[in-house]
Amino acid sequence: MDLTARVEDYLEAVLEIEMTGEIATVTQIAANLGVTKATVTAALKRLKQEKLLEHERYGDVLLTEDGRAKALAVYRRHEFLSDFFVRILGFSRERAQRVSCVMEHEIDEQTERRLAAFTDALAHAERGNEEWLRKLQEALESPKALPMPLCMMPDGSGGAIARITAQYELRKRLNSAGFVPDALITDIRKFDGAPGGLFTFTMNAIQIRIGITEASAIWLYQPSIA
Amino acid sequence: MDLTARVEDYLEAVLEIEMTGEIATVTQIAANLGVTKATVTAALKRLKQEKLLEHERYGDVLLTEDGRAKALAVYRRHEFLSDFFVRILGFSRERAQRVSCVMEHEIDEQTERRLAAFTDALAHAERGNEEWLRKLQEALESPKALPMPLCMMPDGSGGAIARITAQYELRKRLNSAGFVPDALITDIRKFDGAPGGLFTFTMNAIQIRIGITEASAIWLYQPSIA
DNA sequence: TCTTCTAGTTAGAGGCATCAAACTTAACGG
DNA sequence: CCGTTAAGTTTGATGCCTCTAACTAGAAGA
Numbered sequence: 001m002d003l004t005a006r007v008e009d010y011l012e013a014v015l016e017i018e019m020t021g022e023i024a025t026v027t028q029i030a031a032n033l034g035v036t037k038a039t040v041t042a043a044l045k046r047l048k049q050e051k052l053l054e055h056e057r058y059g060d061v062l063l064t065e066d067g068r069a070k071a072l073a074v075y076r077r078h079e080f081l082s083d084f085f086v087r088i089l090g091f092s093r094e095r096a097q098r099v100s101c102v103m104e105h106e107i108d109e110q111t112e113r114r115l116a117a118f119t120d121a122l123a124h125a126e127r128g129n130e131e132w133l134r135k136l137q138e139a140l141e142s143p144k145a146l147p148m149p150l151c152m153m154p155d156g157s158g159g160a161i162a163r164i165t166a167q168y169e170l171r172k173r174l175n176s177a178g179f180v181p182d183a184l185i186t187d188i189r190k191f192d193g194a195p196g197g198l199f200t201f202t203m204n205a206i207q208i209r210i211g212i213t214e215a216s217a218i219w220l221y222q223p224s225i226a
Numbered sequence: 227m228d229l230t231a232r233v234e235d236y237l238e239a240v241l242e243i244e245m246t247g248e249i250a251t252v253t254q255i256a257a258n259l260g261v262t263k264a265t266v267t268a269a270l271k272r273l274k275q276e277k278l279l280e281h282e283r284y285g286d287v288l289l290t291e292d293g294r295a296k297a298l299a300v301y302r303r304h305e306f307l308s309d310f311f312v313r314i315l316g317f318s319r320e321r322a323q324r325v326s327c328v329m330e331h332e333i334d335e336q337t338e339r340r341l342a343a344f345t346d347a348l349a350h351a352e353r354g355n356e357e358w359l360r361k362l363q364e365a366l367e368s369p370k371a372l373p374m375p376l377c378m379m380p381d382g383s384g385g386a387i388a389r390i391t392a393q394y395e396l397r398k399r400l401n402s403a404g405f406v407p408d409a410l411i412t413d414i415r416k417f418d419g420a421p422g423g424l425f426t427f428t429m430n431a432i433q434i435r436i437g438i439t440e441a442s443a444i445w446l447y448q449p450s451i452a
Numbered sequence: 453t454c455t456t457c458t459a460g461t462t463a464g465a466g467g468c469a470t471c472a473a474a475c476t477t478a479a480c481g482g
Numbered sequence: 483c484c485g486t487t488a489a490g491t492t493t494g495a496t497g498c499c500t501c502t503a504a505c506t507a508g509a510a511g512a
Contacts, residue, residue, distance in 0.1 A: 004498075004499095006498075006499070019377060019378075019422070019438065019442060020421065020422045020438060021418075021421055021422040021423045021438065022421075025459075025460090026459070026460055026461090027458090027459065027460080035499085035500070035501090036500075036501065036502080037459075037460065037461085038460090038461075038462080038463095038500085038501070038502080038503095039499070039500055039501075040460090041460070041461060041462085042498095042499075042500085043499080046498085057460085057461075057507090058459080058460060058461080058506095058507060058508075072374075072378065076372065076373075076374065076375075079375070079391055079445075080391070082391075083389070083391040086393065087393070088344075089340060089341060089344055090340050090344070091337055091340065092337075093393075095332075095333070095334070095337050098332050099329055099332050099333060099337075101332075102328040102329060102331075102332050103325055103328060103329055105328070106321075106324050106325050106327075106328050107321070107325060108321070109372065111317055111318075111321050111325075112372060113371075113372060114315060114316050114317065115315060116372065116373075116388075118314075118315055118316070119389070120407075145339075146302065146335065146338060146339060146342065147302075147342075148298075148302065149302075149305070151245060152245075152298065162342075163309070163345070165305055165306070165308075165309040167312065167313070181346075192247075195246065195247055195248075196245065196246045196247040197247045212245065212246060212247065216245060219305075230468075230469095232468080232469070251489075251490090252489070252490055252491090253488090253489065253490080261469085261470070261471090262470075262471060262472080263489080263490065263491080264470085264471070264472080264473095264490090264491075264492080264493095265469070265470055265471075266490090267490070267491055267492085268468090268469075268470085268491095269469080272468085283477090283490085283491075284476090284477060284478070284489080284490060284491080
């Protein structure tokens with residue numbers, strides 16, 4: 001991954017045009033990426049230097065072996081991600097597009113495989129678990145408000161635990177201490193003391209005191225205003 | 227979203243430092259983002275122009291009301307995404323970090339909500355569906371090779387259908403035509419004719435012919451070399 | 453053949469993000 | 483009060499990506 005993300009975009013654009021059976025032109029690439037032709041010419045120069053494509057003045061734009069392989073990898077990631085976001089996570093097409101565009105440059109093959117495995121597993125879960133699928137659809141239709149880390153809640157406030165963003169030891173510790181989704185927390189206060197501050201609050205009628213590490217792993221839904 | 231992604235990163239870095247109870251310094255920000263102090267000074271100038279923070283020569287770095295709100299939004303997205311990638315999708319911590327870093331600038335609140343809903347639904351599915359969870363874990367442990375769109379397979383080749391990356395009409399059409407995961411396709415050939423070409427192949431002992439649109443929505447696992 | 457149009461190119465510029473190297477402040481200890 | 487040190491700033495430069503405006507090559511008709 002030592003190509004810039006942008007260079008990968010140009011490669012991908014060329015491949016996509018080729019896939020329609022045509023030979024890529026500067027104008028088409030420009031339209032595809034939403035830039036001017038001048039910009040494309042400049043980019044082609046860079047691409048050519050890297051030996052990812054061949055291009056003579058006023059000539060055809062042709063991917064090299066190497067360029068084609070790189071383009072395919074990017075294209076595959078892009079398509080896969082976009083599909084994943086739309087079908088599995090229920091993103092809008094447009095949003096999925098934008099997110100895939102930036103993400104496609106950041107995931108490696110291993111990651112892509114994991115993602116694919118996840119999608120497959122989910123597809124299997126869908127068959128033969130209609131109940132769960134219905135719940136998921138429902139959830140996607142009526143999203144809740146967004147949570148906030150405990151350490152950022154205003155003094156005196158509270159809310160229900162949304163999630164714990166921690167792993168391993170810390171996660172386990174918080175879980176066994178009763179920090180689980182839906183538990184209610186009230187009367188949050190922040191004090192100086194430890195570096196980062198100390199936080200006290202009430203949960204299950206018990207007064208609890210934690211540090212910044214814990215307080216930034218516990219996310220709360222703010223109580224609705226209704 | 228008219229701030230550049232980078233500007234959002236600086237904002238986030240300041241907030242993260244503040245969360246430890248300290249006041250952000252140029253050196254700390256630089257270390258956080260892996261850039262030099264000179265770069266930070268330059269960035270602070272831009273941030274100040276946008277009225278997202280206050281900063282006098284050699285003075286403290288303080289977020290404005292506006293800046294803090296923006297920083298919190300970015301921070302929340304970042305943490306949530308990172309957690310999602312690690313816990314739900316099984317990414318490595320490092321990879322999750324990189325992906326969240328680019329993605330956090332591309333998702334809006336609506337999208338974040340959907341993602342959260344998905345996570346919640348999955349959490350519910352996990353309780354009370356141990357079987358499925360086990361399968362998912364297993365799948366994440368042993369990822370398969372990566373598929374490729376039919377239109378890019380070499381002449382004469384074939385493979386099993388991995389997935390259909392299409393929606394609505396096209397998806398339905400392909401499904402009812404028998405294009406479902408695991409179906410076997412052999413002897414793929416490409417011909418000129420329609421714009422983008424025509425593709426013929428054999429599936430279930432039947433010869434089929436499709437265009438580029440369909441051929442790029444059908445993804446195949448290449449048969450393993452063994 | 454000459455004209456005209458389109459595709460493509462070059463030249464010149466600017467913004468963002470970054471760096472290394474040299475410089476300036478502020479602060480602390482003697 | 484002065485010297486040293488750490489923190490922060492300035493300067494000058496680079497690379498990438500982009501643009502507008504002006505130019506040129508090539509193809510297609512009259």
